[in-house]
Amino acid sequence: MLADSLARSPSSGALGPGIHRPGTFLHQLIEFVAEHLPGWRDDPDRPQLRSERELTAQLGMYLNAAARSGLDIVQFQIETPDDVQHGRSLDLTALPSGQPMYVAGRRYTKFQVLLPMECKRLPTPDDPRRDPREYVTTGEFARGGIQRFKLGFHGATHSVAVIIAYIQAENAEAWVRRINEWIAELARVDASWVGETLTVHATTGAVHRARSLHSRDASGRAAIELQHLWIEIQ
Numbered sequence: 001m002l003a004d005s006l007a008r009s010p011s012s013g014a015l016g017p018g019i020h021r022p023g024t025f026l027h028q029l030i031e032f033v034a035e036h037l038p039g040w041r042d043d044p045d046r047p048q049l050r051s052e053r054e055l056t057a058q059l060g061m062y063l064n065a066a067a068r069s070g071l072d073i074v075q076f077q078i079e080t081p082d083d084v085q086h087g088r089s090l091d092l093t094a095l096p097s098g099q100p101m102y103v104a105g106r107r108y109t110k111f112q113v114l115l116p117m118e119c120k121r122l123p124t125p126d127d128p129r130r131d132p133r134e135y136v137t138t139g140e141f142a143r144g145g146i147q148r149f150k151l152g153f154h155g156a157t158h159s160v161a162v163i164i165a166y167i168q169a170e171n172a173e174a175w176v177r178r179i180n181e182w183i184a185e186l187a188r189v190d191a192s193w194v195g196e197t198l199t200v201h202a203t204t205g206a207v208h209r210a211r212s213l214h215s216r217d218a219s220g221r222a223a224i225e226l227q228h229l230w231i232e233i234q
Contacts, residue, residue: 116155172208
């Protein structure tokens with residue numbers, strides 16, 4: 001199977017039964033984002049803002065600047081329209097910046113999202129109109145971070161995506177427990193959530209990392225792998 005390359009030289013790679021690795025390049029791209037999260041947070045020139053929209057805008061600017069010197073074949077963009085759900089936008093995306101690229105046998109141009117990313121604050125802002133479980137679900141409105149990917153409302157054509165969390169209270173260990181409790185509660189009434197808990201697989205410096213795998217049977221699509229990248233912003 002084709003994995004990833006520039007248009008002229010595809011290569012190969014795969015992961016697990018029925019789940020295809022979306023190209024080594026995408027995993028390198030996730031590493032690039034993770035490696036630059038602490039530098040973005042600690043940049044002395046960064047205004048100390050707290051809203052999700054402002055933080056994500058800052059992060060997109062920072063990643064674009066970093067990519068110019070370390071990954072210039074990629075560009076980062078905020079509020080990108082989803083390529084299937086046209087009324088919805090992705091918080092942050094990575095796209096080719098120049099010539100087309102192949103990832104997992106699929107051709108991507110500068111107008112097509114390579115890696116969809118959702119950004120969330122932990123905790124959800126205190127607002128009676130918002131569900132405190134917003135990282136996972138918001139029930140019928142399907143605005144939850146994980147829920148959007150699971151239902152195919154975000155990244156329906158992708159097999160891997162990222163959720164970035166800005167931790168603004170407590171710590172990563174507490175949030176892993178709470179989020180897994182929310183998923184367990186959903187699993188008691190909806191079997192499609194069974195076994196879809198976050199598994200912590202690395203803590204590198206200031207970045208806390210986890211992985212989860214979610215079925216998308218309702219949309220008729222294969223499962224999606226979510227890479228969770230969390231950074232504490234107190």
